[in-house]
Amino acid sequence: MLRAPPRQPGTGEVQSKSSAHTLLRQEGYPVRPDSSRTSAGSTHFFQTALDAIEHLRRDTALGPDDVRSIVIHSTKLGCEVTHFARECSGGPTITPVMAAFDLATAAAISLHAGRFTGSEAVAEWLSTHTAALAAWRSKIRIVHDPELTARVIDSGAAVGAGRAALRELGAGSLWTLLARYRSHYRSRLIQLADVPALARAVMRRLQRPAAALARDDDALPLAFPNRVEITLRDGKVVRAEVDLPAGSLAAPTCDAVLRSKFLHETTSRLSADAAARAYQTGLDLDRATVADFVAQVCIPPRWQLEG
Numbered sequence: 347m348l349r350a351p352p353r354q355p356g357t358g359e360v361q362s363k364s365s366a367h368t369l370l371r372q373e374g375y376p377v378r379p380d381s382s383r384t385s386a387g388s389t390h391f392f393q394t395a396l397d398a399i400e401h402l403r404r405d406t407a408l409g410p411d412d413v414r415s416i417v418i419h420s421t422k423l424g425c426e427v428t429h430f431a432r433e434c435s436g437g438p439t440i441t442p443v444m445a446a447f448d449l450a451t452a453a454a455i456s457l458h459a460g461r462f463t464g465s466e467a468v469a470e471w472l473s474t475h476t477a478a479l480a481a482w483r484s485k486i487r488i489v490h491d492p493e494l495t496a497r498v499i500d501s502g503a504a505v506g507a508g509r510a511a512l513r514e515l516g517a518g519s520l521w522t523l524l525a526r527y528r529s530h531y532r533s534r535l536i537q538l539a540d541v542p543a544l545a546r547a548v549m550r551r552l553q554r555p556a557a558a559l560a561r562d563d564d565a566l567p568l569a570f571p572n573r574v575e576i577t578l579r580d581g582k583v584v585r586a587e588v589d590l591p592a593g594s595l596a597a598p599t600c601d602a603v604l605r606s607k608f609l610h611e612t613t614s615r616l617s618a619d620a621a622a623r624a625y626q627t628g629l630d631l632d633r634a635t636v637a638d639f640v641a642q643v644c645i646p647p648r649w650q651l652e653g
Contacts, residue, residue: 357596388445388452388462391424393591395572396456401586408457410481412578416453419491419573421498424449428488431609440472440479453574454482464611470540494571497589501568567596612643 389395395418401406420428431447444451445467456462458478465471472479502511573587590596594601605625612621624642627634 385417388449388467389427389447390591391421391427391570392449392452392572393593394588395424395453395568395574396462397588397592398572398574398586399453401588402574402584404462406576406578408576410458410478413457413485414577414579414581416486417575418449418453418486418488419494420449420488421570422490422492422495423498424572425488425490438480438650440476441620442467442469442472445472449488451479453486454479457482463607481572493575495629497557497569497571501566534642574632578638581603594648616643 353538393450399408406412427447428449431444431451435441435444435448440451445462446452448549452462455466458475459466567590569589571587571589573585575583575585577583591609592599594600597603608625609618609621610626612624616624620642627639627642631639
């Protein structure tokens with residue numbers, strides 16, 4: 347599916363995905379081409395934060411005059427991706443890279459636009475709405491919650507190879523990992539402030555292993571949790587926490603997310619009926635061919651045909 351910033355995956359990324367798929371198939375999981383579908387224009391690690399905002403928006407007015415402050419509790423993955431994006435931003439300009447990889451920016455887009463699709467991830471849209479997005483970002487704080495990171499590790503431990511890797515992670519190799527991470531990424535894998543919460547998470551799992559997320563026979567649920575806490579102008583605090591992205595193949599909402607995203611991203615070039623037919627062809631590739639699907643989506647823009 348379309349996502350900003352557009353890029354071609356490098357050899358390392360392709361090899362990584364291929365290795366992951368092979369590993370999971372060896373574990374008995376009939377893995378599909380991707381483990382999930384992103385419901386928004388940002389990285390997978392942020393999806394549940396945006397899902398949480400959407401849940402809160404259903405019952406609470408979340409306009410700029412309604413909200414005093416926002417705290418997003420995220421995983422180490424979410425926090426580090428945000429850190430890297432800010433290092434690469436090069437200034438106050440909100441770029442597609444920031445939209446895709448900075449959690450505060452992604453949340454600001456969702457709050458300002460009421461959605462986050464490919465339309466909101468392009469440079470022109472971001473430039474037009476810079477002032478409003480900056481105002482939202484000034485209210486948002488991102489913090490790491492080691493308990494949420496532990497849930498990501500729990501998901502990995504659901505795979506036999508993941509459990510084996512965790513067992514082999516001794517004190518010496520952990521120290522080497524921390525040192526190399528700091529050297530390569532100019533960041534700390536474990537912050538001193540995280541140690542108490544991390545210790546509590548470890549103790550809880552030693553006393554009572556975490557329950558696995560529900561799964562079906564065709565998908566492995568991978569948790570990337572986020573918790574959003576919004577303080578309103580009247581002092582009331584509303585919260586929502588989501589573990590499994592709405593676009594996960596293990597989530598009951600996956601098909602609806604995929605259809606909604608496909609239709610939104612293609613109807614600028616196709617009519618609604620043509621987009622719906624192309625979507626159905628894409629689902630029926632066991633009977634149709636890839637060439638049939640490509641022929642239906644790779645046509646001149648609708649405005650050219652109508653002109």
